[in-house]
Amino acid sequence: MTPRTDDGVRLWASASGRGAPLVLCHGGPGLWDMFGDVAALLADAATVIRWDQRGCGRSQRCDGPWTTDRSVADLDAVRRHFGLGRTALLGHSWGAQLALAYTLAHPERVSTLVYVSGTGIGPDADWHPAYRENLLARFGETPERLARWRELSDRTALTPAEARERAVLQWSVEYEDRDRALDLAGRAADPWFGVNGDCNKALNQERRRIWGTPALRAACAALDVPVLIVDGAEDIRPRSAVDSLERALPRVRRVTFPGAGHLPWVEDPDGFRAAVASALR
Template identity: 30%
Template sequence: MVEKYIKVENGNLWTDKRGQGVPVILISGGPGSCNYLDSISNLIDDICEVIMFDPKGCGRSNYDGNGYDLEACLQDIENIREEYGHQSWVVIGHSWGADLGLAYSLLYPKSVIGYVSISGTGIQNDRDWKDTYNRNKVEIDELKPDFEYEANNIVHRSLIDSWREFIKKPLLLKEISQIDLPSLFIYAENDIRPSWSIEQISNLIPNSRYIEIEGAEHYIWLNKKKELGEVLKPFIKQMGQLF
């Protein structure tokens, strides 16, 4: 495993590289630290080179508090690719990271060999599921111990606001339909987020496959790790033949 800090505009990115083979960037959800993706990395690093990173203002990455939106975040990902010297790579994102991966594939198509969405949101403003989420979150928070640390939501807010502007683009769905990349959309059957938006995006992309893992939850690897590997690893191996 190799750890490296990369200087980018308004901050420094902590990155982690492990394994050998076709390069893969893992993009975390949140926005937040990438540590929770170790299970996915361990699942695939025997067949590929895995690169993970903490976004600016999260985990071990620094951020000066200025100018951070969707475009800047995507530029950070591109800077990581350039720093590691890869002409292109496989983009795998989980949750919010899957949404970023889709936007990155649109903005930097020549940098992407293939794209994988794991428990992504898709392009939609449907928030009916949030009532249930927030209600359950209140109950769970009551069980947590008290912490002195209070999260700073500057990074989260600025990114989410710019994402909402992005999905309002009138021709966005047309742009997505023109993505010329092998794509894989993995949905968890018991994810609280709706599946229709993920299926919609998958159906728009010509060379795409949609798979729903039965009994899986948002963090698929926690209860369906084997099934996730059976879907993910063949796709990565296929991308390795194109690399």
């Protein structure tokens, strides 16, 4: 299926399962939908709609614009394409930020928000230094991977194969299961569509400018939509950063999975399914 945005960009989208609608927002920025496992887990609990964000993955390549407002409008184009009045949203990582932004902009169109592995509503200083420290510490458990990742990161240009290798190495630190981490990261990178670096840079810069404001906290405090916050206790992004969001929301529940990292549905699929299915009910 091919939703089209109001400025003519074609977006890749797919629907599966049965039940009330649930639209998934993938992470990044600049990546693509990697929610095949999530769609399978929830196939009997929801009609799961997956999509690739503008200029990313299987969606039409374009020059942006790369803003949260534009991403919110694109998400609304997906909602309209599938004829949804209201829908549940599930966002992961950067996608959690996008799903929250959409819910704040259009609360009447969201039945439930599932906020997975986000970084809260505070400034980057609340989480990014600790994230960087934890990333290097976990890489330090496999010095040869750290050395190769640094070598690839220092290059000004990479082949597609090298770009994939660098991503797999970096993604491998996102899993608490260290024995399977590299294989799990490789699976996430198959198929490989390439990271949209322009999208990633622009949206991260925007987040640093506009996130962490009193206005954002006030908007969250006024949000009359049920929210489930889902964490992996071993995520290298400090979970304390999400406390800011939990404190602000009036209708919120939080589930944290011990022994899971940044992708909790991979390392605790049964627990993740139960938590999300309960929120959808």
